[in-house]
Amino acid sequence: MMRIAILCSGGDAPGMNACLRAVVRTASTMGVEVVGVRHGYQGLLDGDFYESGDGTGVMSARSVSHIIQHGGTILRTGRCDEFRTASGVRKAADTLVANNIDGLVVIGGDGSLRGAIELGKVWSGRIVGCPGTIDNDLAGTDYTIGFLTAVATAVEAIDKLRDTAESHERLFLVEVMGRGSGYLALFTALASGAEFACIPETPTHSAQMVSDISVLKKRGKASIIVVVAEGDDDGGIEVLRGELEAEGCPYPLRSVKLGHVQRGGSPTPADRILASEAGDLAARALIDGKSGVMAGRLAGQMQLTPFAEAIAGTKTVPLEQIQLLKRMSV
Incomplete structure (x- = not known):
């Protein structure tokens, strides 16, 4: 019987459980065993397998019942410094060989797929990835698993902040995740009705921002929301706040970092469907002999x-969405 392993790696993303569920159930219907690996690549190094009760780590269709609606991952996740070394990758490959694993599904983001590439160089088994990250920074898929849920979470928070901003006639700087990608900040800004989005892909000019903000003040704007990606080129939310104050921003300023709250919570229906489709395709692709590819x-x-x-x-x-935000911010 063919045996495949599955793990979640890197930062958690809403929908990882839904993806895991799909892999296990699709593989099960095709007569393939799925072994769960806990704590990402670290689990491969430690031989840390899913607690199946019989010591095999095999996950049944029933073991993934009622997890589609839960955030996080029942397999746990994490990052592994040892796996970044050649000896660590070799050790992970040895674990797979020792447990008669024929294929591996990796649910994660950019770093997780880079790790899969390195593992594929020393292990003869097949590897297929699923795009689990709230950053939406992987090509080959319109959206990554967890992205739309993270947007919804950030928008809900900003809707509440807008009430306070309006009541006190303030400008709120709201930092969202996205070190190298502005997708989360831009989509959050559009969906929440924010006036500005500061993202890594475009330069942030504080003097011009204050000029634009002053125009909005004269037009009667009672509050301003600026969504800032944590990887914005200007240096972060506190740096930007200082610059705006120095340039004479006409509103009192407050800053809020949403932080890891964006990774949690029940995945939206859209993320559950995407995760299910990606997990299903990943399992079928492995069984069909595919390797070195991501399902999206x-x-x-x-x-x-x-x-x-x-x-x-x-x-x-998308440039058109950057331009759309500008047209909406009047």
């Missing part, structure tokens, strides 16, 4: 994208 949905169609293309860094925020 592009232009409405499920497809497989080579790892190298998925992490190539070619996915850029």
Whole structure:
């Protein structure tokens, strides 16, 4: 019988459980065993398998019942410094061989897929990835698993902040995650009715911002929301706040970091469906002999994208949405 392993790696993202569920159930219907690996790549190094009760780590269809609606991951996740070394990768490969694993599904983001590439160089088994990250920075899929839920979480928080901002006639700087990608900040800004989004892909000019903010003040704007990606080129939310104050911002300023709250919570229906489709395709692809590819949905169609293309860094925020935000902020 074919045996495949599955793990979640890197930062958690809402929908990882839904993806895990799909892999296990699709593989089970095709007569393939799925072994759960706990704590990401660290679990491969430690031989830390899912607690199945019989010591095998095998996950049944029933073991993933009623997890589709839960955030986080029942397999746990994490980052592993040892796996970044050649000896660590070799050790992970040895664990897979020792446990008669034929294929591996990796649910994670950019770093997780890079790790999969390195593992594929020393292990003869097949590896397929699923895009689990709230950053939405992987090519080969319109959205990554967890992204839309993270947007919804951030928007809900900003809706509440807007009430306070309006009551006190303030400007709120709201920092969201996204060290190298502005997708989360831009989509959050659009959906929450924010006036500005500061993202890594475009330069942030505080003097021009204050000029634009002053125009909005004269037009009768009672409050301003600025969504800032944590990787914004200007240096972060506190740096930007200081610059805006120095330039004479006409509103009292407050800053809020949403932080890790964006990773948690029940996944939205859209994320549950995407995760289920990606997990299903990943399992079928492995069983069909595919390897070195990521399952994603592009232009409405499920497809497989080579790892190298998925992490190539070619996915850029859409210019038309940047322009849309400008037109809405009047």
